[in-house]
Amino acid sequence: VYVSYQQMAQAEHLRPDGIEAVSIVTPNHLHYPIARAFCEVGIHVICDKPLTTSLPDARALEALIKARGGLFFITYNYAAYPMVRQARAMIASGALGKPRVIQVEYAQGWLATALERSGSKQAEWHTDPARAGPGGSIADIGTHAFHLARFVTGLRVTAVAAELTSFVPGRPLDDNAAVLLRFEDGARGSLWASQVAVGEDNGLRLRVYGDRGGLAWSQERPDELRFAPLQAPVQILRRGAPSLSADAARVTHLPAGHPQGYLEAFASLYGEIARVILSARTGASSSDALVSTIADGVEGMRFIDAVLRSSAGGGAWTPV
Amino acid sequence: VYVSYQQMAQAEHLRPDGIEAVSIVTPNHLHYPIARAFCEVGIHVICDKPLTTSLPDARALEALIKARGGLFFITYNYAAYPMVRQARAMIASGALGKPRVIQVEYAQGWLATALERSGSKQAEWHTDPARAGPGGSIADIGTHAFHLARFVTGLRVTAVAAELTSFVPGRPLDDNAAVLLRFEDGARGSLWASQVAVGEDNGLRLRVYGDRGGLAWSQERPDELRFAPLQAPVQILRRGAPSLSADAARVTHLPAGHPQGYLEAFASLYGEIARVILSARTGASSSDALVSTIADGVEGMRFIDAVLRSSAGGGAWTPV
Amino acid sequence: VYVSYQQMAQAEHLRPDGIEAVSIVTPNHLHYPIARAFCEVGIHVICDKPLTTSLPDARALEALIKARGGLFFITYNYAAYPMVRQARAMIASGALGKPRVIQVEYAQGWLATALERSGSKQAEWHTDPARAGPGGSIADIGTHAFHLARFVTGLRVTAVAAELTSFVPGRPLDDNAAVLLRFEDGARGSLWASQVAVGEDNGLRLRVYGDRGGLAWSQERPDELRFAPLQAPVQILRRGAPSLSADAARVTHLPAGHPQGYLEAFASLYGEIARVILSARTGASSSDALVSTIADGVEGMRFIDAVLRSSAGGGAWTPV
């Protein structure tokens, strides 16, 4: 047990049985210094999102990791749900044809009141620019929505037009974010993230429409995927069915109908991270592990940065 | 049976038992000339949306009606669903507190292919600027979504930032519309209308979040309304329940659990229009009829016009 | 306007422009005498269910109709929903293989309290053996559930084992009915009808499982049919889709996504009845009309009768 992360990094570095990797699950402003400390002593880093509180920090961290050669993982945990993997595999295989419209949202209601002034530590730091960074809902949950769309479609967002709003009086950060999206290859979409959506718990939802089919997934019913092939009946694909992709099967831990949830997604994610770390040591293949790395973290920061600039600039289309 | 609307207007005007009102259910470009012809001879007009194919025409029609004194109704039929009425009554009564976020969408998939080149008359005129006007999906279904949000919340949209897209090659009009919304009193929202959303039939959906509650309604399950009071369990309000508002009860024709649908909404709408026409003749009150009039038609055209200008102007915020 | 049904039958019979058919929508105990009166003067009869209040009356009516040659229709209106027709067509075509298990239920909550002692006329006669007959929930809604299973699967119920219960103190008729079913060809099932199921409005639901697939339908979401082919993804079939059967298409009045409901089912039913009456006059074919006739009415009475006897006899298996 250490008094500081600096001490921990140094001590673990020197121990013969020191840790191979560290998990950073602190408020956002500590991601960068802690990640740097461990990276510098050769300990792999597993970090919560958003990567940092500023894009320059994110780029500096990326440069450091590149220089040092350690592994870095960012815990976009929703990407580890089996039916999210299934959606990704289907789009990659052409089941939707060319993606046209991508609608993603992340709706929560827990910050609909000034909870940060009622003693909630979670609410306090999430609404404090010094700890959360310059983005509120856009950084906390908007990045998850952004990453989900990015991960499932494989498409980069090239530009955004955004409006951030802070609805709760006195709150310095946005608690609602509306963003229009331009993707590479001509796809278009919208992203909505809100923490003042009363009645919503953890409503991360994605819909993708291509020229040959549509897909819909909702985090609160994670074991289902709605698939609408063009001019054919809608199908409800269910986790555990034998016809699903290898990517979905790999993170399926229970038979169909036995609900898998949030903790299992984290378990799958950490399992893959462990495999990648092992394969770095042993040379064993881990190419099927769909982990997110420093590049994904930086891309998330570029998204947040572009949204902040667009919103500040009157909603103009802003390149990511 | 007449050879033209002009002939019909003249003849009916002269008959002692001539019609009191005419329904216009033609392609958009004929709304204005037909409405004018009947208005000029003192016959009330019931017209489909969008009101006209240009804002100047809409204003000219409004001026004519004002000058002539006839009645004019626009068939925003979704506003006649009982649970839409219930939502409106609840917001008016303060059940949600002050509205903050308004998300509305209208997703269809029927134009995901070039149906207009396969002999579909509906697809032909809806994608032809000469008949549909300069707006495609934004005019055909976006106006419904706009009106639904307007009707339920009672709030005017003050500005829009929009991107219209035409996905099907060779189609001259938008088949997808993404719009950020600013409402009076500080509410914010998004509107998405699409006719290329494969797997969607007639997905008109509205969610309103205030500082004391949230509401959600979906046209394809019209008899339900999801109501989430702040920090209390979500309620599923069902058409026909005795606790609903008078506005909902007035258009409830069946007991709870016996599905009412699209045709019943039209029946309710025409019933109300008939009552307003009668009351104009007899002086009987019809103040509880929630009909849409020329002002609503013009407001819809101002919305379309602002969206078209915003999209053409690179998505800049544009006043409505 | 007549003072009695007897007078009406005589007078209409004598008029040159007399009615061709009469609709009986009275309490159950009047079905038989009214039907007889009109049948005897050659006027076709359209009658609500259950057919009569006793099986002997039902058989007497059947004999009379046979002797007189008039047409008789019983309004099992739920059989006129498009997706019920679709289910029937699919089973007939072998999409489920051989039916094995048939679960049907009709759950309502409106009689959970002693509503009959609060001035509700509907509740009064439905709970009065003199007017409703010896069956309460089993006759009022159990027959609908029975007919739905019969209509969709095409299978006769050969025997029942039943328990009828009256939960509300002082109520002389059953308000809850639980029935085990044996169908011809070895299928098995359960039927549950209740009018004390608090929170249920009009929950008529059918599930059929065969050796090659399963189907589920719910009256409160009538435009959908859940189809699970063996070892393949579940499909959600939606009314209005081009791939549906001719039987479903014939009673489809609106495009997909525009809800059709209860009144449309009645309209379809009466439309078919009118076609059958016309074809009796003109010789035009109406073989595709799926109307229910006196035989269906008698079969429903035999079902009620068997359930009453089984329940009175300690639940023993009782032939229908």
Next chain:
Amino acid sequence: VYVSYQQMAQAEHLRPDGIEAVSIVTPNHLHYPIARAFCEVGIHVICDKPLTTSLPDARALEALIKARGGLFFITYNYAAYPMVRQARAMIASGALGKPRVIQVEYAQGWLATALERSGSKQAEWHTDPARAGPGGSIADIGTHAFHLARFVTGLRVTAVAAELTSFVPGRPLDDNAAVLLRFEDGARGSLWASQVAVGEDNGLRLRVYGDRGGLAWSQERPDELRFAPLQAPVQILRRGAPSLSADAARVTHLPAGHPQGYLEAFASLYGEIARVILSARTGASSSDALVSTIADGVEGMRFIDAVLRSSAGGGAWTPV
């Protein structure tokens, strides 16, 4: 690692650091001998359901445990879902008034074909009387459904009228079970268990209707509970909400909207078992642990036994 359970029981008994408890997750026919072996050497037993393959064995085991004084737990894991706990707490507190109707079902489709002849070990033993016992679906999943109803309502089943069927040719055990239920205090209900319901994965569902409200829960959407108070809007209660009962909160491991599933229910169950074992050692209270014990196991066997006898006896009402 031991060559037999007998050896394991003896060896662990003699070790100073021997196990305190053993988990039995074998086919049914081994539950009894293994449980006996460990019970006899004073090691606590955690056993899968059904308790044994015959009622006499169950009673013998109960007597042994009583004589020896060890602890015995049966893993009715569905009782550890938070919203099942919530339902139980609500009924205990009178939120539904007096229970009247209890409908429970457990529908699966995995045995719709002769999977036992395709090399599936799970299917082999589940359909083999020598290993599964004389009950097929009724023992494997019917007991879960029975226990769920028993646990949530607190009511004993006093009598059953049942029909067991084996649909797949050549299968010696039932794969479908339909049971009418009589509960103490006058409640009535039905239980349906099936393993040939094509399209069903793990459809355990419970509905309870009292004179003041109704409740519905479905295992495949475990985080929701539908609550219908008499003459008031339906509520959707969600796991994690602050208003839920202490019993639900105790097994809630994640905030609302972050799905908890099947594994978490097992974790909660084993956590409670561990607490009870510890409290037996330390005297600490564990009275809030809602574990199932030998008495519940025996009661489940009595239910299976009564169903088998009723079905064999032509469906006669049979006391449990």
